Amino acid sequence: MGGLTEDGTDDDLLLSIAEGSQRAFRLLMQRHARPMLALAQRVTGSAEDADEIVQESFLKVWRLAKKWEVGGAASFSTWFYRVVLNACLDRKRRLPMAPLEDAGEPVDPSPDGSDCALTRQRRSVLLAALNQLPDRQKQAVSLCYFGEVSGPEAAKILDMSLSALEALLVRGRRGLKKSLMKHGISSVGDIL
Amino acid sequence: MSGDEFIEGLRRAIPAPEISDARIDALIEDTLLRAQGTSQSRPSFWPKLLPVMQYALPLVVAVVMGITVDRDYKSELPVAQFSSVLLSSSLMPSGS
Numbered sequence: 001m002g003g004l005t006e007d008g009t010d011d012d013l014l015l016s017i018a019e020g021s022q023r024a025f026r027l028l029m030q031r032h033a034r035p036m037l038a039l040a041q042r043v044t045g046s047a048e049d050a051d052e053i054v055q056e057s058f059l060k061v062w063r064l065a066k067k068w069e070v071g072g073a074a075s076f077s078t079w080f081y082r083v084v085l086n087a088c089l090d091r092k093r094r095l096p097m098a099p100l101e102d103a104g105e106p107v108d109p110s111p112d113g114s115d116c117a118l119t120r121q122r123r124s125v126l127l128a129a130l131n132q133l134p135d136r137q138k139q140a141v142s143l144c145y146f147g148e149v150s151g152p153e154a155a156k157i158l159d160m161s162l163s164a165l166e167a168l169l170v171r172g173r174r175g176l177k178k179s180l181m182k183h184g185i186s187s188v189g190d191i192l
Numbered sequence: 193m194s195g196d197e198f199i200e201g202l203r204r205a206i207p208a209p210e211i212s213d214a215r216i217d218a219l220i221e222d223t224l225l226r227a228q229g230t231s232q233s234r235p236s237f238w239p240k241l242l243p244v245m246q247y248a249l250p251l252v253v254a255v256v257m258g259i260t261v262d263r264d265y266k267s268e269l270p271v272a273q274f275s276s277v278l279l280s281s282s283l284m285p286s287g288s
């Protein structure tokens with residue numbers, strides 16, 4: 001394990017992790033923790049939930065490292081995005097956010113940037129609207145708009161063609177707009 | 193509102209969180225600690241057996257059929273008779 005460096009590929013690290021190398025595990029986490037935490041926090045809306053989800057996902061890597069197929073169909077990064085995203089959506093499903101109707105009265109569209117409570121309420125309306133989308137649309141929207149990954153990469157993560165992903169995104173945006181309009185949010189600018 | 197404006201609005205509404213180095217370090221240390229108490233699962237031997245297993249059923253069928261044929265027909269159908277049946281059922285080209 002002495003030759004293990006930060007330049008090693010994810011597959012190299014996974015081979016070492018499969019042999020029980022904590023150093024390789026640390027390097028892998030240092031490489032992937034930040035984007036995964038950002039995605040999980042944006043999707044769940046909670047830093048605590050994001051920490052827990054990413055930690056559980058890394059432990060899954062530790063447990064299953066021996067089964068990892070080097071040079072398999074998916075890269076580690078693609079597979080790991082999928083694991084984290086599914087964990088986020090599972091958690092939201094198990095602990096559903098309050099339905100949109102519970103988010104309160106329709107938002108007064110008058111500009112009032114200083115009202116933090118109102119901003120939080122509007123964001124929770126947006127997260128609730130996202131949560132009400134069908135699963136595949138939710139995954140596509142979360143990954144492409146909050147995951148900071150490119151379209152082709154997102155298509156790989158979701159195991160679909162680019163055109164299928166684009167169609168999902170169109171339907172997802174339409175669904176979000178419809179939910180938001182019900183709450184008097186005719187423009188996403190109103191949420192800010 | 194165009195699709196691009198909507199997407200930009202969404203990203204601004206739920207902005208990318210600031211993830212501090214301290215938070216990442218804490219997460220890594222916690223995870224390493226938990227990993228120490230977690231055993232790694234061994235690779236399953238079934239995938240290695242799979243190529244062999246695909247012959248298992250035909251082999252079993254062949255053995256069972258062999259026993260059945262052996263018990264029921266061996267005394268009645270000698271090998272010579274079988275080969276003559278085979279020859280007589282073959283289409284022989286007739287020269288012209």
